[in-house]
Amino acid sequence: MTKIHIIIISPASAKANNGNWQTASRWAHFLRAHYRVTLMTQWDRMPCDLMIALHARRSAVSIAAFAAAHPTLPLVLVLTGTDLYRDIRHDADAQRSLQLATRLIVLQEAGLDELKPAVRNKARVIHQSARPLTPLDRSAATRHFDVVTIGHLRDEKDPLTFMRAAALVASPSIRLWQIGGALTPALQDQAELTQNQHRRYRWLGNMPHAATRQRLKRSHLMIITSIMEGGANVIIEAITSGVPVLASDIPGNRGMLGDDYAGYFPVGDSPALAALVERALADPTFYARLQQRCAARAPLFSPLREQAALLQLVDNLVKQ
Incomplete structure (x- = not known):
């Protein structure tokens, strides 16, 4: 018996190595x-027999062509970030993708709030996952307190906030690592300048995914400074490695970490971020609170849970 064939459209290739x-x-x-x-x-x-397309605007051409050629076949649109929190508000192609999709997927609960009632009824939440790594034992005193941020240097990720915070952190034991390739010359120049001026900051550029996860696992904190996110993989990879998170206060991060999480800072507020980093080092109770809240969220990001949700969605669509 011939297997049902599913095509997944990703606007990013393996070379891009993004979310x-x-x-x-x-x-x-x-x-x-x-x-x-x-x-x-x-x-x-x-x-x-079925298409899954990531990103309403960037996959709009494929979505429109598939819907025109196969109007009765299921078409799943995954809203991954900039499309959910920007494009569907004003971009005609992204809005058309919402209408053409049989099902919409958002990657955390708060994403549903961005959808108008006319399309929200066909939306589902599927939390992403990451293979858990055994957390490091942090009970022993260590010389350094390592802080990492991960993601390509581009405007939506707001990498400058991390760099500016690195210039404000005062505790000598804190080291700040930035992983990700620069997508503009200006951001590359700023990363290199920050590295030259502040010894505690290092820009590591692009790294293989496995090496990045090991660097993350060995860190004490993971920082996400984004101005918009659909459901950041790096948050999941931090939580499933036992690394607590400090996050910009945006809906996509709240949907991942919960409204009652203590590790938020205002978008673009480098002094507030630097103060939180210092507090995480100096206040064991605060750090433990972050750890406990992240650990409580970890079951949401189980690979078995994500796979079961995805297979249930697809099974129901292809058997209708």
């Missing part, structure tokens, strides 16, 4: 246990 690619690659792995799966950046009219 969209990580999601697409992981979902392809999950689905291949039951289905034939093809990953591509744009639909080339290859026959299939």
Whole structure:
């Protein structure tokens, strides 16, 4: 019997190694246990039984073409970040993608609030996941308190807030690591300047995913400074490595960490971020509170849970 064929459209390729690619690659792995799966950046009219497309605007051409060619086949749109929190408000292609999709997926509960009632009824939440890593034993005193941020240097990630905070942190034991390639010359110049001026800060550029996770696991804190996120993989990878998070106070991060989380700072507020880093080092009770709240969220980000939710969604669509 021929397996049902699913095409996953990811606007990012493996070379980009960003959140969209990580999601697409992981979902392809999950689905291949039951289905034939093809990953591509744009639909080339290859026959299939179901399409999963990531990002309403960047995959809009593939979504429109597939809907026109196969109006009765299921089409799943995953709203991954900038499309959910920016594009669907004003971009006609992104708005059309919402209408054409059979199902909409958001990656955390707060994402549902961004959808108008006319399309919210076809939306579902699927939390992403990461393979858990055994947390380091942090009970013994260590010489350094390592803080890491992970993500390509681009405006939506607001990498400058992390760099400015690095210039404000005073405790000599704190080291700040920034991982991710610069997508503009200006941000590369600023990372290099910050590194030259502040010895506690180091920009490591692009790193392989496995090496990045090991660097994360060895850190005491993970920082996310983004101005918009759909459901950041780096938060999940930190939590599933036993590393607490300090996060910009945006809906996408609140949807991941909960409204009662103590580790938020205002978007772009480098002094507030630097103060939180210093507090995490100096106040063991505060640090333990962050650890405990992150540990409580960890079950949401189990690979088995994500795979079960995805397979349930796809099974129901292809068997209708």
